[in-house]
Amino acid sequence: MESLQKAIAAISPLSDEGMSAFSQGWKHWSTTKDFVLLKENTISDYIYFIEKGVARIYYYKNGREITEWIALDGQFFLSITSFFQRTPSYLTIQTIEPSHVYGIHHDDLMKLAGEHHEIERLLRKMVTASLILSQERMDSIQFESAQQRYEKLLKTSPQIVQRVPLTYIASFLGITLETLSRIRSQR
Amino acid sequence: MESLQKAIAAISPLSDEGMSAFSQGWKHWSTTKDFVLLKENTISDYIYFIEKGVARIYYYKNGREITEWIALDGQFFLSITSFFQRTPSYLTIQTIEPSHVYGIHHDDLMKLAGEHHEIERLLRKMVTASLILSQERMDSIQFESAQQRYEKLLKTSPQIVQRVPLTYIASFLGITLETLSRIRSQR
DNA sequence: GATAAAATTTGATATTTATCAATTGCAGAC
DNA sequence: GTCTGCAATTGATAAATATCAAATTTTATC
Secondary structure, three states: OHHHHHHHHHHOOOOHHHHHHHHOOEEEEEEOOOEEEEOOOOEOOEEEEEEEOEEEEEEEEOOEEEEEEEEEOOEEEOOHHHHHHOOEOOOEEEEOOOEEEEEEEHHHHHHHHHHOHHHHHHHHHHHHHHHHHHHHHHHHHHHOOHHHHHHHHHHHOHHHHHHOOHHHHHHHHOOOHHHHHHHHHOO | OHHHHHHHHHHOOOOHHHHHHHHOOEEEEEEOOOEEEEOOOOEOOEEEEEEEOEEEEEEEEOOEEEEEEEEEOOEEEOOHHHHHHOOEOOOEEEEOOOEEEEEEEHHHHHHHHHHOHHHHHHHHHHHHHHHHHHHHHHHHHHHOOHHHHHHHHHHHOHHHHHHOOHHHHHHHHOOOHHHHHHHHHOO
8 A cells, every 4th residue: 555655646746635535445456376357348447556566458459469568566557448438448457476456446536536636636647647658659669670679678677578478578569479589589 | 719618628518617717828829831839849838729720740750750640620739748748849840731729838727727626627638538549549550551540541530631741641650651652542 | 307388489481561763743933 | 834843653672570380498287
């Protein structure tokens, strides 16, 4: 809980009252390896925060798994489209290590955002940060070579490379497993 | 002004008071063809709304122009990174037809969002919609062929194809002018 | 520790799109 | 109307990465 509160405060500081109201909204899960938090085709009700562990978000495209996101200790994650549009998710979310995960339900969060201006602001800032990331990632996929993307990942999240199977990393980088393997071998 | 208010209300309805406070924050420009709204390397101060006309957002990558976004009548647009992070923009924004454009200054918007909970909520919804779009676009660039992306554009914004030079459309779709030309000829 | 299963690597070839170069088409200025 | 310059098309070739098919290495299980 403390790490969650710290992560929240780092995005947008809350008053004691706001923080305490907000903190009460979160549930907690202790998961095993390959525990499914969200199943494909269901509406995603939660924004998650991973206190310790690794989660991956993936979907199927042309019959194969595409990892859309990998979240490590201290990060928020969610199925953006499903959560905000309240539509069935094409995404599946699972923890790929035993993990500690917090989650806040959509309805609770919206209620809190309606009641507390500062929580609305926090949410706005979270979405904005996510948008900036999304833009950067798009630029990366469009203009950087497979090699450059891998090296950037090595630099920015070396932990991912250590803790996550290469199959997942490959599709996360938007390349095939074989291409990733070749990139790694020539170093 | 009326079309702007309608566009705002469609995202998140405001009280009369909120709408009137918000409306006062917007400036108006009547621009000529190729009028520059934002210059590269300056901090982007405005969120824009194009009432009538066409704007394009572009930047330079490896010595050539990349069109990042094209906004037509009734759309909002901005340099996301620069506006929210208050850093110099690598983007340039210009109207490519004589246009009517509204803009609200960053500081005014933030002040309003701080004073009016409902404007904060509106802003959050705008950013969320933008995030969802960004995700869809990323998926499109990563998995759809040049052909599919062009056909989708034809379907979703046929106006763009009519009013915007192909050079701009090509980089907007993430392909070269030559590839776009070949796609068009085989139909 | 032996064995099965899964993950990763390696190789040969195919596909998509980019690049560079030349040509053609077309709109505005005079 | 003709000239000039930019926009678009067409052609030939190259580059990056995907695909399919094995082979090899690593990991987990009994």
